[in-house]
Amino acid sequence: MASISMRPCGDFRTRYADDTTIFPDRAGRNWVIVGLALAAAAPLFLDAYWLELLIRIGYYGIAALGLNILVGFTGQISIGHAVFFGFGAFASGYLSREWAVPVWAAIPLAGAWTAAVGLIFGLPAARIKGLYLAIATLAAQFILEDFFARAEWFTGGVAGSMAAPFEVAGFALDTPERFFYLVLGYVVVLYLAATNIMRTRDGRALVAVRDHYLSAEIMGVNLTKYRVMSFGLSSFYAGIGGALYGHYLGFVSVEAFTILLSIQFLAMVIIGGLGSIMGTLMGTAFMVLLPEAMDGIARGIEGSPIYEALNLQVGLNFLKEMAIGAAIILFLIFEPDGLAHRWRQIKAYWKLYPFSY
Amino acid sequence: MDTFLLQLLLNGLIIGALYGVVAMSFVLIYKASQVVNFAQGEFLLIGAWVCWALLAQWQLPFYAAFFFTLIFMMAFGILLQVVVLRPLIGEPIISVIMVTIGLSIFFQALLKWIFGVSAQPFPPIFASATINVFGLPVQTVYIMSLAVSLAIMGAFAWFFKYSRMGLAMRATASNQQAAQSLGISIRQVFAMAWAISAMVSAVAGVVVGVVNGVSSALSVFGIKVFPAVILGGLDSIVGAILGGLIIGVLENLAHYFDTKWLHFGNMIGIAPFYVLIVILMIKPYGLFGTKNIERV
Amino acid sequence: MKTTLLLSATCALALTSGLAAAQDKGVPIGHIADLTGATASIGKAYAEGVADALKYVNSTGGTKLAHETVDYAYDAPRAVATYRRWMSSLKPVAIQGWGTADTEALVDTVTKDQVPYFSASYSGALTDPNKKGPKSTKAAPYNFFYGPSYSDACRALAQWSAEDWKKKGGQGKPKWVHMGANHPYPNAPKVACSEYAQELGFDVAEPITYSMGPGDFTAQCLTLKELGVNYAYVANIAGSTTALLNACQTVGAKVQFVANVWGYDENVMKAAGQAADGVVVAVRTGSIWTDNNPGMETVRKISAMSDPSGKTYRQLSYITGICSAAYMAEAVDWAAKNGGITGPNIKQAMYQTANWVPKGLEGVCLPSTWTPDDHRGLLRVMIYQGKVTGPTDAKDVSTLMSDGTMSLNKVAEIELPRRAEWIGY
Numbered sequence A: 001m002a003s004i005s006m007r008p009c010g011d012f013r014t015r016y017a018d019d020t021t022i023f024p025d026r027a028g029r030n031w032v033i034v035g036l037a038l039a040a041a042a043p044l045f046l047d048a049y050w051l052e053l054l055i056r057i058g059y060y061g062i063a064a065l066g067l068n069i070l071v072g073f074t075g076q077i078s079i080g081h082a083v084f085f086g087f088g089a090f091a092s093g094y095l096s097r098e099w100a101v102p103v104w105a106a107i108p109l110a111g112a113w114t115a116a117v118g119l120i121f122g123l124p125a126a127r128i129k130g131l132y133l134a135i136a137t138l139a140a141q142f143i144l145e146d147f148f149a150r151a152e153w154f155t156g157g158v159a160g161s162m163a164a165p166f167e168v169a170g171f172a173l174d175t176p177e178r179f180f181y182l183v184l185g186y187v188v189v190l191y192l193a194a195t196n197i198m199r200t201r202d203g204r205a206l207v208a209v210r211d212h213y214l215s216a217e218i219m220g221v222n223l224t225k226y227r228v229m230s231f232g233l234s235s236f237y238a239g240i241g242g243a244l245y246g247h248y249l250g251f252v253s254v255e256a257f258t259i260l261l262s263i264q265f266l267a268m269v270i271i272g273g274l275g276s277i278m279g280t281l282m283g284t285a286f287m288v289l290l291p292e293a294m295d296g297i298a299r300g301i302e303g304s305p306i307y308e309a310l311n312l313q314v315g316l317n318f319l320k321e322m323a324i325g326a327a328i329i330l331f332l333i334f335e336p337d338g339l340a341h342r343w344r345q346i347k348a349y350w351k352l353y354p355f356s357y
Numbered sequence B: 001m002d003t004f005l006l007q008l009l010l011n012g013l014i015i016g017a018l019y020g021v022v023a024m025s026f027v028l029i030y031k032a033s034q035v036v037n038f039a040q041g042e043f044l045l046i047g048a049w050v051c052w053a054l055l056a057q058w059q060l061p062f063y064a065a066f067f068f069t070l071i072f073m074m075a076f077g078i079l080l081q082v083v084v085l086r087p088l089i090g091e092p093i094i095s096v097i098m099v100t101i102g103l104s105i106f107f108q109a110l111l112k113w114i115f116g117v118s119a120q121p122f123p124p125i126f127a128s129a130t131i132n133v134f135g136l137p138v139q140t141v142y143i144m145s146l147a148v149s150l151a152i153m154g155a156f157a158w159f160f161k162y163s164r165m166g167l168a169m170r171a172t173a174s175n176q177q178a179a180q181s182l183g184i185s186i187r188q189v190f191a192m193a194w195a196i197s198a199m200v201s202a203v204a205g206v207v208v209g210v211v212n213g214v215s216s217a218l219s220v221f222g223i224k225v226f227p228a229v230i231l232g233g234l235d236s237i238v239g240a241i242l243g244g245l246i247i248g249v250l251e252n253l254a255h256y257f258d259t260k261w262l263h264f265g266n267m268i269g270i271a272p273f274y275v276l277i278v279i280l281m282i283k284p285y286g287l288f289g290t291k292n293i294e295r296v
Numbered sequence C: 001m002k003t004t005l006l007l008s009a010t011c012a013l014a015l016t017s018g019l020a021a022a023q024d025k026g027v028p029i030g031h032i033a034d035l036t037g038a039t040a041s042i043g044k045a046y047a048e049g050v051a052d053a054l055k056y057v058n059s060t061g062g063t064k065l066a067h068e069t070v071d072y073a074y075d076a077p078r079a080v081a082t083y084r085r086w087m088s089s090l091k092p093v094a095i096q097g098w099g100t101a102d103t104e105a106l107v108d109t110v111t112k113d114q115v116p117y118f119s120a121s122y123s124g125a126l127t128d129p130n131k132k133g134p135k136s137t138k139a140a141p142y143n144f145f146y147g148p149s150y151s152d153a154c155r156a157l158a159q160w161s162a163e164d165w166k167k168k169g170g171q172g173k174p175k176w177v178h179m180g181a182n183h184p185y186p187n188a189p190k191v192a193c194s195e196y197a198q199e200l201g202f203d204v205a206e207p208i209t210y211s212m213g214p215g216d217f218t219a220q221c222l223t224l225k226e227l228g229v230n231y232a233y234v235a236n237i238a239g240s241t242t243a244l245l246n247a248c249q250t251v252g253a254k255v256q257f258v259a260n261v262w263g264y265d266e267n268v269m270k271a272a273g274q275a276a277d278g279v280v281v282a283v284r285t286g287s288i289w290t291d292n293n294p295g296m297e298t299v300r301k302i303s304a305m306s307d308p309s310g311k312t313y314r315q316l317s318y319i320t321g322i323c324s325a326a327y328m329a330e331a332v333d334w335a336a337k338n339g340g341i342t343g344p345n346i347k348q349a350m351y352q353t354a355n356w357v358p359k360g361l362e363g364v365c366l367p368s369t370w371t372p373d374d375h376r377g378l379l380r381v382m383i384y385q386g387k388v389t390g391p392t393d394a395k396d397v398s399t400l401m402s403d404g405t406m407s408l409n410k411v412a413e414i415e416l417p418r419r420a421e422w423i424g425y
Helices: A026-045 A048-073 A081-098 A103-125 A130-150 A176-198 A201-211 A213-219 A223-249 A259-272 A277-300 A305-309 A312-334 A338-351 B003-033 B040-057 B062-088 B093-115 B140-162 B164-174 B176-181 B186-212 B216-232 B237-262 B267-282 C002-024 C040-059 C076-088 C100-113 C150-168 C190-199 C218-227 C238-251 C266-276 C294-303 C316-337 C343-349 C397-402
Strands: B130-133 B136-139 C027-033 C065-071 C094-096 C175-180 C231-234 C256-259 C280-283 C380-388 C406-415
Touching: A026 A048, A026 A176, A048 A081, A048 A176, A048 A201, A048 A223, A048 A259, A048 A277, A048 C076, A081 A103, A081 A130, A081 A223, A081 A259, A103 A130, A103 A223, A130 A259, A130 B093, A130 B216, A130 B267, A176 A201, A176 A223, A176 A277, A201 A213, A201 A223, A213 A223, A223 C076, A259 A277, A259 A312, A259 A338, A259 B093, A277 A312, A277 A338, A305 A312, A312 B062, A312 B093, A312 C065, B003 B040, B003 B140, B003 B164, B003 B186, B003 B216, B003 B237, B003 C218, B040 B062, B040 B093, B040 B186, B040 B216, B062 B093, B062 B186, B093 B216, B130 B140, B136 B140, B136 C238, B140 B164, B140 B186, B140 B237, B164 B176, B164 B186, B176 B186, B186 B216, B186 C238, B216 B237, B216 B267, B237 B267, B237 C218, C027 C040, C027 C076, C040 C065, C040 C238, C040 C294, C040 C316, C076 C100, C094 C316, C150 C190, C150 C231, C150 C256, C150 C280, C150 C380, C150 C406, C175 C190, C175 C218, C218 C238, C238 C256, C238 C266, C266 C380, C266 C397, C266 C406, C280 C406, C294 C316, C316 C343, C397 C406
Parallel strands: C027 C065, C027 C094, C175 C231, C231 C256, C256 C280
Antiparallel strands: B130 B136, C280 C380, C380 C406
16 A cells, blocks of 8 residues: 555545555656656766766665565565675676676576575575574575685686676667666666555565564465565565676676675665665665765865874775764664655655644 | 594684673573674674773783773673663664664774774783693683683573572563563663673673784674574573584584585685574574474 | 755765866876775785875876875775776776786776786786786786786795705605685685696695684694695785784694785784794895885885884885886886877886886886786795794884894795796786
């Protein structure tokens, strides 16, 4: 079901279709269209640095959406999301390199392959709950990382492997401007798909599993099937995100898929808001822009006494990591429902002004 | 049995005792306040760095430095619980896990910033660095750690069985509401649990620091603690100790097999996680944990 | 969220304006360094050497070089991302790189973009410009490094070990083992060196894995003892060598450690104390900080760029960084006078002088020769041995080196034959 929306008085829902619509009011839908138009025109007025950031928000956002489906909508925990992201990157690189699969086909295939691996992991995971699932996924993170480091045929071992650039009929999408459109397309399609899934029977079943699994079981929702499906779906998204990352950077190495990345994905989802699709994108944007903002501030105060006192040339990297940790802690203490909730509050304040209590 | 295997097993027991101590602190927090502490490794790290700073930079004698480290860790544990964990009472478990993960990242980076990335050795503390046990030279400090670990385990056993506060903790762990209705201050119990856990972890951290030098590598204890507590059972202190010992021995056994036959190279690092997965599949509540019977 | 956007927008403006200013200051050079990551213990000193040398070059005339340092924390994908970013913003004419993983990943890209890459990675795979060698894996026409490759330095250490075994009167076949982490940098010389060791008559044991960061290596030292190893090649960096030496001393493993160019330096001697006595290391430069010759005078002037008091002890990696930057600076100078500062011209500049020593660094940077078919600049390896005679915890490195408690003494100078089958391997 759609979240609570502020409908003006007298604007009633007259058909069942109105109940399940993605955009409950025209204004919301129009804003999304405006946003998409702006995004499509972005390469015209943004330079490569900003486009790179937007591309990064794009592929991380897709993977984070997968994690949100798993954690926010189905209520399971996964601290191993980075290895599925990595698996998608390696799979797509492997397919395009060893099997000469054209990249436009390799990316969805890599997503499907990652989904299959996710289903395999989901099968035992369906039996474990809560904390134990978190620890099992933690162990899976380390085991798969070790596998990536050793499976030279697949990943190139510790040296990493190259992924071919995206080429369609000789037209190569290897600059930020061109790749941006590819990522934008994938983001739009996959986000719409996720929103769609959530309003179908299966999506409602996932939410039921999260809210009260005993009642769901009693009502006839097959818990194992939906838990496994949730893992598969989330791995599919992670795989696509990883494949896009791999083909953008051109180089995939196991060092990129550490536990810190898994934690960053979890942070994106929690800071954005568990169970909120728009929140995922906001959380991802926050996590991607936070280190960049710190970089910018550090460059701005370069040479000043504060810079020297804090030894920022060396300390900046540490400060960025601390900022990730601090952001997680502060958001969980002060805004546990995430940015999406805060956004809803802001919207409600203005819609109901001056009666915002 | 060849000496190589014997020596590896002895090494495993010594390291396992340390894992057991850290696992005990972890289980203490979990039992008392239902919080999974992903930042346990950082407690070791903070304790080791603080002790090192007091020794190497302020030139205090070892016993004074150790004592002040314990005081600092107690205050730190209480502060952490009050500031960060108390607002999260009642939140879903994913939030609590994420907060401790956030703390772990924050402190790792903070300590690397303050103390640098290189390993710093402890100034020598004992007159002779090694003692011979069954023909295998063992670091004196490891013997001390074994003795300290046993002392801590004994102290824990006495504390929980006979002291008022220990009983209060057990009551809180068993049923929070009933304990509250009997007049036990849950806040004090939580704070005390975190303080004790921080102090005990600091002891383990100092021990490891004296042997190998202090560096961010100590955080790995916080990851190794998971196989140990899962093996032993999340809410059993005895289980945690046994789990730690078994994991320590298992690692070294894996290294033995790796050296002799497998030649993978890193079984010593990854074997505990394979064991963890297997345990979660077949016996998720570990050797001594309370079984949660569910048909769904 | 809006505030964050506004803030980051303002900062981005500041950032771009800052970058524009940099380009007015001189020829753009990229500098990828590890200041906070797994190899920071040696990376920081090397990066300081490079930065100070470039500052010195700017202050003494010659083409002005403006370098931008990026700390990539030994995370290869971050280095690749930085390179991509530079290609559209900074557009460097040459790059001072660092690690093996990222350098090897960028080989094809820098060849395509024609950007000379001076790495601190001495992997043998980077030495063949045209992939002509029988065991070469890639063509690296734009990769240069000062010093012997890891494979060549390891071969020199193996040669020293063979001679040492004969001198000690050892009976039978000595045992050799490669110890390192499973990572491109320690793995680089593994196969090549073991092959040469076998040729020299060693019995080569299975490689032992241990991490690049500090840890507890008792189990690995027990393995050393069990295998009866005589000479152990240490392929990791100095950060983990300390822990290894301590653990092996405790366990009682009597092994002669021979360390790669990054694996042992004055800081290890101080940190490990007595356990570090007798370890042999391959050194790339002709002198160390405690030596006195005209080249070291220049080095001290360069060190004064960031440390006017002259009190900081500069370890082996610092001096190597100076040499790497000096060769690049002279190459850029030559290119400026002979057709313009472009990538291909800088590459040509590297081939102009045989037995090349940068001006002012005689005795420090050994004479190196690069040719269009062979990028093995230096085949002469200095073998030094560390000596520790007393406790090292109380004083700092400078005092310990000057009062003789610690010393690094040259025990051999090995000139390897320029074998054709060793190129790129």
